[in-house]
Amino acid sequence: MPALLDIQNIHKAFGGNVVLQGASLNVMPGEIVGLLGPNGSGKSTLLNVASGFTRADSGEVRFEGQDISRLPAHRIVHHGMARTFQLPSMPSKMSVLEVTLAADTRLHGVWSTLLKPSAVREAEAEALQQANQLLDSLLLTPVKQLAASAISGGQKKLLSIACALMARPKLLMLDEPTAGVHPNLRRDIVQTLQRLRAQGISQLIVEHDMHFVREVCTRCIVLDRGQIVADCKPEELSSHPQVIEAYLGRAAAQAAQMKAA
Template sequence: MNAFLEVRGAAKAFGGNQVLSDVNLQIAQGEIVGLLGPNGSGKSTLLNLITGFTPADAGSVHFDGAPIERLAAHRIVRTGMARTFQLPSMPTKMSVMEVAMAAATAHHGVWDTLLGTPGARQAEGDARERATHLLHELLLTPVRDLPASALSGGQKKLLGIVCALMARPRMLLLDEPTAGVHPNLRRDIVAALQRLNAQGMTLVIVEHDMHFIREVCTRCVVLDRGEIVASCRPDELARNERVLQAYLGTAAATTTPSTPSAVEAA
């Protein structure tokens, strides 16, 4: 595999709790990879480590051939990698459009914006045009003037995707984009992610919804107790012994005849 993102020997502990142990992960350009695992398996920690929000204790992260493990989160965004969060928090005094515009300001430089340089004015015009386009693409145009904090949970997740896309990333990492989302909005998120991938975006998605995983992902990587135990197609998950052990325990995996449906429901 020609790796677009490569994690080598990543390890992370919090106190005496070893959350990640010698994790090796490769993502090819154009893939949609689901990052799965039971609660506490290390999925969010791995996402934070890749995107610069948590420093690794050991290991390296390369994106498009360049090391990024020592970069701050905002500098990683500038390399072409962006992310969303499981529980996006939105400001109470900014509209949906203003939040999207602020995401562009953070990427291009707040000081130039405050000083009103010609370059900043051009960037602001470009950002407004892009925000308008993205809000339309993710079906948020009707609420663009509402306070961002007034959105539903699903709409906040859509706005989180808009904010990440304002930086024009080549890879997008999403932390449980459909958790707690109304089924209608869930369909909108699925369609949006499929469009992004068709346009060349590489996606890494932390998710528990197996229906979503089967519908969207081309490959699944399964974590258990801080280690990768499987890398396979979504339709192979329910037949993978290591995956069954991760979700059900060794004894249950070897004695329970209904284990495939149990994994699918996880």
């Protein structure tokens, strides 16, 4: 089975700061892949490269077999890949429902054409129905008329997922979806991601919470200093020497190997 997302040999530096050094990974249809690594290992940069927000110095990104390495972010969304950000910033003068509707890229096309008013109204009605369904499934209906900037941090994370889903993606990429989230909302996010996978939406998730990773992910990829050092099942993380070294240092990894022997 061909990969849904195939990232090969990505290099990226910002001035003299080398962030990615030949990073390669793939996401297969139906997978939830966790992208892990210490702070500064290059996780968010790799997500930015894959989603078109940062141009790699070299390497290739393919989605469903098509090279998207040089496409801008909005074109990549049209191909079927959407993402969220670690710290979602929400407008203060738009409601939760309005922000969700604004994320529907199909409406942008409708509004910029000379379609009949009836066709525009039909498209808007379909978008409104989808937005309301998403907000309901993400438990945001009670706050949908509030200013998007006024809801809690966890609710903003859920809203950012709703916005990404308005594009009907085949692959959803999330940057630390549970960071700073109340435990009750964290459970809601876990259930949402599991439900999305059941609906056929693959996922690539940057996350530090190992309990969350074991709950949600089917496979894990670990970055350290811009390089992939592990590709394994979640249950193998705690005994993987390269993962232990990445997080705790070489001495800890050697001690773990001696203990295992």
